[in-house]
Amino acid sequence: MEIRRGSILKGPFWPEEIKVSYVESLGDSRVRIEAVGLKTQRFYNPILSVEDLAKVEVVEEAPFRFNADGEEVFLYLESLRIRNAYQFDPLYAVSVSQIDPLPHQIEAVYYYMLQNPRIRFLLADDPGAGKTIMSGLLIKELKYRGLVDRILIVVPGHLKDQWLREMKEKFQENFSIVDRNTINAEWGRNVFTEKNQVILSMDFAKQDDVLFALKDSYWDLCIVDEAHKMSAYKYGQKVSKTQRYYLGEVLSSISNYLVFLTATPHRGDPENFRLLLDLLVPGLFANVDILSEAINNKENPLFLRRLKEDLKNFDGTPLFPPRKVETIKFHLSEDEKRLYNAVTEYVEKHFNKALEKDKRNVAFALTILQRRLASSTRAIRKSLERRYERLKELYEKGKFIQEFEYDEDLLEDLEERERWREEEELLEKLTSAETLEELREEIEKLATLVNLAKEVERKEVETKLSELKKVFEEKKIRQTGTKLLIFTESKDTLEYLVEKLRSWGYSVAYIHGGMGLDERIRAEAEFRNRAQIMVSTEAGGEGINLQFCWLMVNYDIPWNPNRLEQRMGRIHRYGQEHEVHIYNMVAVDTREGLILGRLFDKLSQISSQLGSDKVFDVIGDVLGGKSLKDLILEAIANKRTLEDILKDFERINDEEALKRIRDVTLEALATRHIDLQRVLGDQRKAIENRLVPEYIEEFFKRAADKLNIKMQKRADNCWRITEVPYIIRDRSYNFKIKFGEVLREYAKVSFDKEIASKTQAEFVAMGHPLLEAVVETIQQNYSKSAEVGATFTDPSGQMDGIIWFLEVEIRDGKNEIAGKRLFAVYQHIDSSLSFINPAILWDLKPEANTSERSHVLPDKNAVVSFVITNGVEKYKDELFEKRLRVAEIKRKYGIRSLESMILESDNKIV
Structure with a gap:
């Protein structure tokens, strides 16, 4: 029996017929085969002995009779085109997600991350740039390309619900939060090997027993939010690693693709930044000098940073309107001062x-x-x-x-x-x-x-509340109906403010940490649609977007400045149309108030010189390394006099502070130019080539007719699906893990994301379990029809020939998929060949079991040769060129780092 390239095999070693793409003899008694499953397109790489080969049968390839059911062939080929849609649509994930991304988000995902053959990347944009959106786009693109199935997202504990919500609502991606309760419920089993899409708290993950369980798992993609928390520091020759850094080392070893997200990558410490990058590609930058050279040469395949002021809309206007931060200084009453x-x-x-x-x-x-x-x-x-x-x-x-x-x-x-x-x-x-x-x-x-x-409370003399009332009067809150957001750290203060504001006649919504995610979402909607005032604790600073409001009051000031920036980020974000006004309320005759008042004055001064307001989350760096909390505690404990502490602010050199801020915010690393014309060009190309919702809808309707799916058009332009047959619902365990369950019926679905968004319908696109199940069923049931071929009629009468569909896969030296492409070739009546748009079948009418067909004789070998020469070689060169630049940079700095480490080791030996 001779097995050669192109042979179709059947045997007990794989669950389907396979098509051989490569054969290699291993001595006299064994053969290694590379092949692809005809039904699933799954890759097989078996080594077969002589005894094994005896159980394998070479199946004769079906002749091209062109008499199969034309509708079956149409559905099969269209399902292939749908599965390969990302090849034609440069922004495919955008088309099938319920988002409208911005230029910098498209640029980060499509022009930086996806250009890397093995994505190991640090995305370090300023706060508010939408790093969750970029992560979702990356996930969708990698999933459509068949490159990832198992995804782990590691985030600070307070952001777990936000990530869960955004992945579900914007990208139809279902994740499971794993916490102590989950692990206890699955006692004796490793939950990390059983779940495919997991969200995990960073500080839960760093615990010894969780790390031990994680080490037994492997992930196609791991995303770490607030990755700068995985910190390590170098003192002389010694590196001190935090427990979070050890977690980073484990994540690096158990992940193929690894993406770090942070807005504050190195806090002004280049060595700390180098050690963070070392988690992505260990050893690439052996020391700070080599890293600095790469930065100066703009040769940084590992990271991307864009500053808030450089982010633009598609029309070139600034993405973020200005924001003004003012301090409302007041003095306590005598009674309040006595209590204080x-x-x-x-x-x-x-x-x-x-x-x-x-x-x-x-x-x-x-x-x-x-x-x-x-x-x-x-x-x-x-x-x-x-x-x-x-x-x-x-x-x-x-x-x-x-x-x-x-x-x-x-x-x-x-x-x-x-x-x-x-x-x-x-x-x-x-x-x-x-x-x-x-x-x-x-x-x-x-x-x-x-x-x-x-006694103080009974007298109802709260000076701060009176100052708040002045803000209401100054901004004419009652007369204009302007919405106002008030933040406080304390739930008791929240309840007090809600009582007072309602007694003043205002409609008030509120959010606090004791509320579940659904309750918070309802409160957000209430504030958007009905209530004029929102009072929130820090829970409202996490995952709630309130850009329809442009006035905010910090009723108390958190000692952690990052929380202050988080609060402001709820309204100062994309979609905000007004100049944002923020008021910080400070009692300047208190120890902490005096420090805060002086600090805000200094920040205002530095901010005007910097030309930017990004000073609140780098307060420690303005203070020369001291934290705000430490200064306040020194004052509270009377360790230093207030006069001495306030002199710290006078000693701050503005020029040095500006330099520190620029260092900390990695201004030197920032990519200041966003290639807006390229983004706009790809957007136009995407509109031209994308699978428009009408095509997906029409494909689904034709598939529904063939597969007995019952569907009815609703009055709101959506669809009601009343019955999905068992043959479509009966999916494998792996399918359900990847996409979810297919339901028996769906009350309201739409294939158009704009209609789905307006009508609150379920958006059906690739990635939705129903459409994925239909595509999979078609590919399983109609592949034989596609092999035989079918006859189509051209209503225009212009075409007379054969249309060939070829799916090409290019693999790299590691035998990993470097790229896939679907080609359609038209064999003319004179046997000449030319490429044709794979969507051509929409212009043709399928015939059922006809004996009439074109008189052109099929010439498969000529078509394959034509595609290799005119399509595959060019595609391979494109892939090679993209990889070469990244490889050259990594080679250059990798060798420099290796030489540096050898020299360091030699010096230690000497």
Whole structure:
């Protein structure tokens, strides 16, 4: 039996007939075969012994009789075109997702990431650039190209729901959140090997048992949001790695494609940045000098950064309108000042005592109390009451708690609901008291403070609330109906503000961390459609988009500046049409307020010199490496006088601060030019070549007729699908993992994303389980018909010949798919050959089982030779050229790095 290229084989070693593309003899007794399944297009690479070969049958290729059912052949070939649509549409994922991406997003995905044969990439655009959108586009494109199935997304804990929601709503991609409950429910099994699309919290993933389970899994694509958190630092010759960095090393080893997302890649430390890139391609940049050379030469195949001010709409106008940040400075009333001083003295005393005894979590608990004090009288009163009641309860039981474990980094990244629970646990239970007598004295002091807070609250003199009312009057909120967003850290303050604002006659919506995702979405919709005011805790700063509002008040100021930038990003984002106004409320006769007021003055000064407002998330760098929180705690604990701390601001050299900001924001790395003309050109090409919704809809209707799917047109221009037969619903386990279940019926679907968006219909495009199941059923059932061929009539009477469809696959040296392309060739009546648009079948009328056909004799060998010479070679050269530049850059810096590491090793030996 002779097996050669082009042979069709049948045997027990694969579940379908396969077509051989390569044969290699391994000695006298074995043969290695490369082949593709005729039904599934799956790649097979078996090594067969002489005994195995005896069980294999060479199937004669069906002759081209051209008498198969024309409709079956049409549906089969059109299903091939649909599966290969990304080859003709340069922006295919855009066409089948419910998004309208911006030029910089298209550029990042299509001109940078997808140009890499093995994507290992850092996307470091400024906040608000839409990195989730770019990730979704990348996922869709890689899935359509058959390059990824298993996808892992690692994010800070508080962003899990946002990613889950955006992947589902915008890209119809179903992910599962894996947390401790999931792992406990799957005890004894590795959930990471069983689920194909997983979202995972970074700080959950870094735990030892989770890392151990992750190491046993492998992912086609891993995306890490806020990747800068996976940090390592070099001190002399020693590298200090955080636990998150160890997680990064594991992710790098278990992923084929790896994408890091961050808006703050290196915090002004080039070595820290180099170590982050080392997770993507280990050893490419052995030291900072080699990395700096690559940056200066604009040879950076690993990363892309664009600054907010460079981002543009398709018409070239700036993407983000200006934003103005103002500080509303006010003084507390006498009663408020008395309460503030009393609580701060209590915090100072017990904070310092806790630090002396190295009880850091007690000290941390007291800082929570100080933040509540700055938030509102209601918040501090309720916090003091809860602490008083719990400590009293412990005293009556004759015990007290001084320590229990917590991780401040982990606490910062928890979802707000969890963070509140942990903070309350710390605040209500921990004490610096070491004897019951000390505990009794502390409880008595708390009772005094509670009474003082109640007295202030009873007088209803909250200066900050009066200042808020002035904002309402100045901006004529009531008269104009302008929407306003108010942020606070405390749920108690939120409830207080909602009460007050409603009593003033305003319609108010609210969002806080105790609400589920569905409740938050409803609150967002209520604010958009009905309510004039939204009051939100930090939960509203995560994953909620409110660009229809342009006024915002920070009723209290978070000590973590990143949260301040997150809050502002809810309204200062793409889609905002107004200049954004943000007000920070600061009591300047308090210790923290005095520092914040002076800081905001300095930031305003630097911002005007910089010509940009991107200073809030780099406050630590403006302060020369000190954190805002550290400065405030120094003031609260009286470690330094306020005068001394305020002199720190006077000592800030504006030029040095500007340089630090530019370094930290990686201005030197930024790609300042976006190739708008290229994007517009590809957009026009996409419109010309994409599978328009009408074609997909018509294909589905014709398939439905053939496969007995019952569908009815609705009055709103959508479709009701009343019955999907079992043969289509009966999909494999792998299909269900990849696309989801196919339902028996669908109440409202549309094949047009604009109609789907307007009518809230289910959008059916590639990736939707129903359409994928129909395409798969057609390819399984009608492949034989396509092999035989069918006869079509040209209504125009111009065509008389044979149309050939050839699917070509090019593989690289690692035997991985480098590219695929579908060619259609027209063999004329005189046997001459030319390429033709694969969509030509839409212009022809299929005939059923006809004996009439063209008199042209099929010449398969000539067609294959024509495609290789005129199509494949050119395509191969395109692929080679794209890979060559990236390979040359990696080779250049890889060799330099290798030489550097050898030299370093030699010096150590000497």
